[in-house]
Amino acid sequence: MSPRHTGLEDIPTQIKNPDLVEQRRRQIADAAVQLFVRQGFHKTTTRQIAKAAGVSIGSLYEYFACKEDVLYLVCHAIHSEVERGVSAALARASGGSEALAAVIREYFRVCHRMSDFILLIYQETRSLPTQWQKRVLENELRIAGLFVQVLAKLSGSGDIPKLNERFMELAAHDISVLGHMWTFRRWYLSRHFTLDEYIELQTEFILGRIEANPAAGREASGNKETTAPHKERP
Amino acid sequence: MSPRHTGLEDIPTQIKNPDLVEQRRRQIADAAVQLFVRQGFHKTTTRQIAKAAGVSIGSLYEYFACKEDVLYLVCHAIHSEVERGVSAALARASGGSEALAAVIREYFRVCHRMSDFILLIYQETRSLPTQWQKRVLENELRIAGLFVQVLAKLSGSGDIPKLNERFMELAAHDISVLGHMWTFRRWYLSRHFTLDEYIELQTEFILGRIEANPAAGREASGNKETTAPHKERP
DNA sequence: ATTATCTATAGATCTATAGATAATGC
DNA sequence: ATTATCTATAGATCTATAGATAATGC
Numbered sequence: 001m002s003p004r005h006t007g008l009e010d011i012p013t014q015i016k017n018p019d020l021v022e023q024r025r026r027q028i029a030d031a032a033v034q035l036f037v038r039q040g041f042h043k044t045t046t047r048q049i050a051k052a053a054g055v056s057i058g059s060l061y062e063y064f065a066c067k068e069d070v071l072y073l074v075c076h077a078i079h080s081e082v083e084r085g086v087s088a089a090l091a092r093a094s095g096g097s098e099a100l101a102a103v104i105r106e107y108f109r110v111c112h113r114m115s116d117f118i119l120l121i122y123q124e125t126r127s128l129p130t131q132w133q134k135r136v137l138e139n140e141l142r143i144a145g146l147f148v149q150v151l152a153k154l155s156g157s158g159d160i161p162k163l164n165e166r167f168m169e170l171a172a173h174d175i176s177v178l179g180h181m182w183t184f185r186r187w188y189l190s191r192h193f194t195l196d197e198y199i200e201l202q203t204e205f206i207l208g209r210i211e212a213n214p215a216a217g218r219e220a221s222g223n224k225e226t227t228a229p230h231k232e233r234p
Numbered sequence: 235m236s237p238r239h240t241g242l243e244d245i246p247t248q249i250k251n252p253d254l255v256e257q258r259r260r261q262i263a264d265a266a267v268q269l270f271v272r273q274g275f276h277k278t279t280t281r282q283i284a285k286a287a288g289v290s291i292g293s294l295y296e297y298f299a300c301k302e303d304v305l306y307l308v309c310h311a312i313h314s315e316v317e318r319g320v321s322a323a324l325a326r327a328s329g330g331s332e333a334l335a336a337v338i339r340e341y342f343r344v345c346h347r348m349s350d351f352i353l354l355i356y357q358e359t360r361s362l363p364t365q366w367q368k369r370v371l372e373n374e375l376r377i378a379g380l381f382v383q384v385l386a387k388l389s390g391s392g393d394i395p396k397l398n399e400r401f402m403e404l405a406a407h408d409i410s411v412l413g414h415m416w417t418f419r420r421w422y423l424s425r426h427f428t429l430d431e432y433i434e435l436q437t438e439f440i441l442g443r444i445e446a447n448p449a450a451g452r453e454a455s456g457n458k459e460t461t462a463p464h465k466e467r468p
Numbered sequence: 469a470t471t472a473t474c475t476a477t478a479g480a481t482c483t484a485t486a487g488a489t490a491a492t493g494c
Numbered sequence: 495a496t497t498a499t500c501t502a503t504a505g506a507t508c509t510a511t512a513g514a515t516a517a518t519g520c
Contacts, residue, residue: 040360042276056474123360181411201404205443290500
């Protein structure tokens with residue numbers, strides 16, 4: 001379907017038919033992610049994955065060169081799903097600070113729905129080969145970048161002051177992490193707050209910072225671009 | 235020295251002399267933590283640990299019943315160190331919102347210093363037996379509890395409004411997690427912010443919420459105690 | 469002929485323990 | 495006699511591959 005760059009092209013395989021590769025890999029990843037969530041990456045054996053996916057261990061190694069490749073595909077699929085959710089919310093969003101609140105709400109709900117999987121990424125990114133750890137971190141950055149976009153649209157509009165680049169970047173990462181916080185402190189938070197209460201309180205927190213922020217304008221550089229948030233700092 | 239309950243009494247050992255147990259366990263844990271940070275828990279073998287600690291593999295198993303016990307001791311030591319740092323800051327703290335800022339600053343510096351170790355806890359708590367996972371989470375709660383204490387002292391003093399219990403709990407966890415954020419996003423954040431800049435910006439963020447918070451007073455219950463923050467919600 | 473799939477297993481670990489040895493104190 | 499330490503290894507895996515088999519298309 002898409003000639004789009006997905007970042008998966010370079011997982012090596014012995015199989016020639018690309019559609020078959022895509023189908024079987026999905027099948028294997030779907031089985032693997034459940035096992036990884038339940039048992040962790042290291043305690044899950046390649047045989048268990050093959051069995052749960054309904055293929056032989058030999059076949060599995062035709063589609064993946066090693067166990068780590070399966071984990072990478074799993075991590076990639078998780079990030080794609082989170083990004084999809086946030087992008088959709090961003091596309092729907094109107095304007096003003098209501099737009100930010102809407103995107104945050106949707107993002108936090110995605111985090112809630114994907115709790116186990118986001119947790120998995122925190123726990124197992126480490127188990128990936130360096131080259132793929134980097135990819136996972138890039139995915140994380142891209143998601144934070146979506147929040148920078150919303151903030152940039154807001155900046156200087158209505159009663160929101162002009163926000164400088166670095167302020168927006170930090171706020172974007174705070175939003176990311178406060179969403180993740182629901183996943184890795186849920187064992188505690190959910191005893192005291194419903195998801196909606198959590199969203200409401202954290203949204204107030206974040207909006208408060210933006211509407212009346214002493215830091216936002218302080219070191220106003222001439223740097224005003226709104227779309228390329230990940231450039232190296234000078 | 236202390237007959238204080240440390241939560242370590244029930245790691246089983248074959249060795250009778252308690253001082254020796256303490257000494258050798260520290261020696262083993264010190265070696266293990268470095269290996270775990272460098273290679274991860276699962277890729278570190280018990281032989282490597284024994285070798286690095288300068289004891290035989292046989293001796294190691296006299297002081298620990300299994301590899302997971304070593305990990306638990308390591309996690310416990312890390313949390314103790316963090317708690318020690320925050321408690322010290324709390325003891326030194328004056329009053330007013332300056333006290334909160336001082337405690338946050340000290341906590342974030344501890345997180346910075348302990349980056350690798352805090353990261354390890356995020357990654358490997360999962361690898362512990364359930365009973366010890368719980369202990370690790372309790373330790374995390376106790377640290378958040380220290381922040382609740384500072385907030386409670388602040389509540390209603392000077393120009394700070396009365397803060398309700400749930401608001402303080404959430405704010406305390408936010409502080410905890412924003413400190414951790416420096417450890418697991420440091421690869422990105424440190425390219426854009428020095429530690430001190432990070433501390434300053436996040437402190438403004440948190441103080442802003444507390445000084446002018448719409449949520450804090452909203453659902454004012456009669457609940458005013460300041461010292462037992464971890465009761466179940468009614 | 470080529471592609472996909474399977475079975476069987478080589479080869480390489482790794483944890484935890486059994487049983488021997490050394491050191492200490494009665 | 496008791497305590498602490500060590501060496502050697504039992505026993506149990508687990509990943510990844512070699513080589514056989516089945517299915518597809520020329």
